[in-house]
Amino acid sequence: MSKTVRVNVRTAVNSAAIRRERRDGRDVLVVPSATLPDGVVMNGIRYxxxxIAKSFASLDRTPAPLGHPTMNGSFVSASAPEGMVRGFVGAWNENVRQEGGRVLLDKVIDVEFAKQLEGGKAVLNAIEKSEPVHTSTGLLCNLETCNGDQQDGAKSVARNIEFDHDAILLGEDGAATPDQGVGMLVNKAVDQDGKEIEVINSAYDEVDRELDWAADQAARAAERLARAPATERIKSAILEALGFPAREQPLNKGEAEMADEKQLEELSVKVNTLSETVEGLVKGLPDLIGNAVKPLTDNLAEIQNTQKAKDEAEKAVLVNKVVKGGLLSEDDAKATPLNTLRALAPKAEPGKAAALNGAFGGTQSGDEFADYDLNKVIDGEAK
Known part of the structure; x- marks a missing residue:
């Protein structure tokens, strides 16, 4: 004979294993967790x-509510609408697998969604502060009574296990009292048919996981302490190499600092080499720039010389023309700018020349050029 019960199994999370990821343009937190080791006996029930192998996959893509959702004093399914409204904080379970004799899974928390809810913000704050985080798996199963005394103390065997969710717990002992791991405030649940069923609260103390977490935290703290003196010395070496005053060294020099002496010396050599390289680049920069632009400047000079030669040849022609036309003397013509000569040249054409004074005896009568102003011609104003 068997009966259906609701079981809540609490476990601890290794906070150091929590990681941040970016998915589909959204920030998420991934909380690795575990539940139900093979053959574990809790509260007289053997699993x-x-x-477990037949049922653990049903945890995949289930909600990870904050606490086990309740309604009217009874546990309800976290996937039911009432359960979603009461417990969902933007977290769900995925990557469910069975490894090393236990069920492993990841809780994914959508950070942006969680920030919109008080419960979600509480979860994010606890993770940010590295506070203890527990999880609790809610499942349904049939209890089959054991025949005779069992060596492991089991009185019942769990059959037909059906996982509903794996909840996140904060500020509570989950489904357990401090001394027994049994007996939460809520002690009844409602199945999918609305029928009340018995609730059994269990806690699996993963001593090894807790020790791993403690050892990890202690190792990180020791590493930071050992690295601190050497870090300051490295900073000072870099500042000194760049020409800044070095920082004062700590008065206390421990064994960790002495052990890093060789590493510091190697880094100092690298910094000095880098400094020398930068100094060499700065000194050679003018030559590099000069060599790079020399082809351009040479080409520009060639263009300028060619244009100057053309202008001189043109000016010689124009000087000869205005002198022959009687507009200017040879010395004045040579001293006249090229643009002015270009303006005078058309006036030196046959039939347009004018004598500078009566001594030249032009071919035209004086009355014809009575209003002709040579100064305007020279200034480029004559038309």
Whole structure:
């Protein structure tokens, strides 16, 4: 004979394993967790490996509510509308697998969604502060009574396990009292048919996981302490190499600092080499720039010389023309700018020349050029 019960199994999370990811343009937190080791016995109930193997995949893509959702004093399914409204904080379970004799899974928390809810913000704050985080798996199963005394103390065997969710717990012992791991405030649940069923609260103490977390935190702290003196010395070496005053060294020099002496010396050599390289580049920069632009300047000079030769040849022609036309003397013509000579040249054409004074005896009568102003011609104003 068997009966259906609701079981909540609490476990601890290794906070150091929580990581941040970017998915589809959104920030998420991934919380690795675990539940139900093969063959574990809790509260007199044995969970056989074969029963877990048949059912653990049902945890995939289930909600990860904040606490087990309740309604009217009874547990309800986290996937039911009432459960979603009461417990969902933007978190769900995925990557469910069975490894090393236990069920492993990841909780994914959508950061932007969680920030919109008080419960979600509480979860994010706890993770940010590295506070203890527990999870609790809500499942349904049939209890089959054991025949005779069992060596492991089991009185019942869980059959037909059906996982509903794996919740996130904060500021509570989850489904357990501090001494027994049993007996939460809520002690009844409602199945999918609305029928009240018995609730069994269990806690699996993963001592190894807690020790791993403690050892990891202690190792990180020791590493930071050992690295601190050497870090300051490295900073000082870099500042000194760049020409800034070095920082004062700590008065206390421990064994960790002495152990890093060789590493610091190697870094100092690299910094000095880098400084020398930069100095060499700065000194050679003018030559590099000069060599790079020399072809351009040479080409420009060639163009300028060619144009100057053309202008001189043109001016010689124009000087000869205005002198022959009687507009200017040879010395004045040579001293006249090229643009002015260009303006005078058309006036030196046959039939348009004018004598500078009566001594030249032009071919035309004086009355014809009575209003002719040579100064305007020279200034480029004559038409």
């Amino acid at each position: 056989p490996a074969e029963e």
